[in-house]
Amino acid sequence: xxxxxxxxxxxxxxxxxxxxxxxxxxxxxxxxxxxxxxxxxxxxxxxxxxxxxxxxxxxxxxxxxxxxxxxxxxxxxxxxxxxxxxxxxxxxxxxxxxxxxxxxxxxxxxxxxxxxxxxxxxxxxxxxxxxxxxxxxxxxxxxxxxxxxxx
Numbered sequence: 001x002x003x004x005x006x007x008x009x010x011x012x013x014x015x016x017x018x019x020x021x022x023x024x025x026x027x028x029x030x031x032x033x034x035x036x037x038x039x040x041x042x043x044x045x046x047x048x049x050x051x052x053x054x055x056x057x058x059x060x061x062x063x064x065x066x067x068x069x070x071x072x073x074x075x076x077x078x079x080x081x082x083x084x085x086x087x088x089x090x091x092x093x094x095x096x097x098x099x100x101x102x103x104x105x106x107x108x109x110x111x112x113x114x115x116x117x118x119x120x121x122x123x124x125x126x127x128x129x130x131x132x133x134x135x136x137x138x139x140x141x142x143x144x145x146x147x148x149x150x151x
Contacts, residue, residue, distance in 0.1 A: 010094065011141055013104070024141060033145055034083050034084075034085065034129060035081075035083050036037070037085070037129075038081055038082075038083025038127035038129070038135070039056065039066055039067065039081045041127050041135055041137060042066070042067060042079065042081040042082075042083075042105065042125040042127055042137065043056060043069075043126065045137045045139065046067065046069055046077075046079065046125070046139070049072070050071075050072035050137075051068055051069040051070065051072065051077060052069055052070040053068075053069045054066070054068045054070060054076075055068040056068075058105070058122055060108050060109075061108070062101070063101045063102070063104050063105040063108070064105070065078045065079065065080070065105050066079055066080055066081040066102075067079035067081060067100060067125075068109070070134070071121060071123075071141070074118075074119070075119040075120060075121045076106075076109070076115060076118045076119070076121070076122060077120075077121050077122075077123045077124070078102050078105060078106050078109075078122050078139070079119070079122075079123045079124070079125055080094050080098065080102060080117045080122075080123070080125070080143075081124075081125045081127065082124065082126050082127070083124075083126075083127040083128075083129065084126075084127075084128060084129070085128075085129045085130075085131075086128065086129075086130070086131075088126075088128065093126075094124050094143070094144075096135050099110055099144050101124070102122055103122070103146045103148050106122075106146070112142065120143060120146070121142050122142070122143055122144050122145065122146075123139065123140060123141050123142065124139075124140045124141050124143040125138070125140075125144055126138040126139075126140075
């Protein structure tokens with residue numbers, strides 16, 4: 001279960017209480033721990049903005065979505081979360097192969113009765129973990145479409 005992430009005085013969420021349960025500093029966390037904490041932060045960020053998280057780490061065959069959520073407008077959001085320490089360019093991390101995998105996952109979901117007649121959108125959430133235990137979350141709703149048109 002993810003803890004709440006209140007913003008600090010700089011408008012960024014305080015990551016320290018979640019990291020403290022794992023290790024003393026973000027530098028001592030494994031990649032898997034950083035990724036899991038980033039997905040928690042992303043899920044909380046989306047929920048705070050009106051998304052309803054339906055599934056986390058949904059795997060269908062070889063395809064996986066970090067988060068599947070109902071967006072405020074009613075579309076099903078397939079969300080890819082990328083988490084890294086320090087500065088980076090998340091748009092370089094969601095390549096055409098990953099986009100294709102997410103589109104294929106969405107096509108499979110369309111076969112399920114609960115997703116018939118739903119619109120889908122593909123979002124990207126980037127979480128940057130700073131050494132002081134804070135993080136910055138950036139969200140790109142509709143980051144790409146099923147045809148591969150990028151952000």
